[in-house]
Amino acid sequence: MTDLNYSSSELMIINAARMLRNGDVVFVGVGQPNLACNLAKRTHAPDLVMIYEAGVIGAEPRRLPLSIGDPTLVSGALSVVSMYDIFANYLQRGNVDVGFLGGAQIDRYGNINATIIGTDYAHPKVRLPGSGGAQEIAAWANRCYIMTPHQKRRFPEKVDFMTSAGYLEGAGGRAQAGLRGKGPVAVVTDIGVMEPDETGELTLTALHPGKTTQEAIDNTGWPLKVAASMRTTGPVTEKELRILREELDPTGIYLKSG
């Protein structure tokens, strides 16, 4: 019998997985996005095509990949292409439906910082890893999802450094910059879900069972707007937890946190 008490990570992964549609071509990252995609593939989206930044198309990993270039992604994949090809022919050309993003800071308009904390690029307070593929994924995937714990420091009014574009300064920003993708259509946190309103501002649209609007407001760095029709996310199911814990991450490397 699966223990139905779940961690914050499990809650976010399960809710992100539910947002994927069968047939989506997804640009997957290691860690939690990888679990969300593999969970979706084993539940409602068997035809999901998983693409990994290292150049692997249609991966079907037999074990939990521990890095973006894990050899388990290659064996049994549909195709393996060069890094230039994955970014040019697949992402820039518009062949990717979904991208997963994360970062140290996500601001009011869904812009992401994964580069530096502090405002002086040349003398950062904290140096973060940087863009990797995120800058292009955010710009060119048809739609993006962000998974991150709901904490004030992670959701400032404005990012210290814009590594990847959300809705820039607000409505119309993406179109003006000539970006092809829709941008971050949902931010899944451990409290609920934020989605952009018509101005591009991230707005609370759903709460997980047992969570409150006040918790979300208290943990957001800007005056968080709340949608008129608030939804409650569906309860986490035993099946979802069982697949995650028994099949995908049996030693709890990415599930245990939170």
Place this chain on the structure above:
Amino acid sequence: MTKLIPLTEAVSQFVHDGDTIYAAGFTHLIPFAAGHEIIRQGIRNLTLARATPDLIYDQMVAAGCARKVIFSYMGNPGVGSLRLVRAELEAGRLEWEEYSHFGMISRLQAGAAGLPFMPMNQTGAADLEAANPNIRRVTDPYSGKEVVVVPALNPDVAIVHVQRADAQGNAHLWGIIGEQKEAAFASKRVILTAEEIVDEAVIRSDPNRTLIPGFIVSAVCPVPFACHPSYAQGCYDRDNEFYLKWDKISESPEAVKAWLDEWVFGVKDREEYWQKLGAETHQRLRVKPNLSEPINYGEY
């Protein structure tokens, strides 16, 4: 003409103080053996370019080989922070130049194709563009819209590891093929290390798999297990335990020095390093074969 020489000779002959190096491999086939040989030979003031500096550049930076790094993702893949490079950057002791992955790889692609620069579509996120004057914009002469451009990268030396090559340097590689081909074509000199040296007939049996032709290669060095703790698809697995262990080692300068003394300066070559890792590690990294279906090129 054979280009087979030991790795020690290839490094002393083709890598010089002040060079720009591109040690290729996106997580896969990272040429750690050559990196360690560069450390042992005390080569200095290098500019180290790689999309992901990975542990190989963390170690080279720790050993004092580098003046500057060029990168697009500075983390310990799958683990977290790349502590030593990060600390040097934060302290202002190491110069750096930063791109997105696509920007970095476009620089190599331009270099490999003999072009002066490479255009990319805009991404809307312009802070890196403001921070790095090498990232610029030009007007597309056809549509009149702006595109982002990056300059060609033409390193002095590419170091590329492959599963198999012949003595002339014609090379087969498979699995994640990252940017090995682009790095080799972009660079002035190419040091090729290989798990296995095979007869030219083996290369000719599968010409589609030859990503690097021998005539752009400067030296071919037989170095089995050259990639540990990275991996070679089908030959041995990635040593994730070591990537986690490095996260701990790299917390302390003393531990880093002790590690370099023991595992780089304390061994004469990769063969000794691999033996020192021991049977248990060899067993843990062993992979079961999984052969592809043969294809038919036809007899003409």
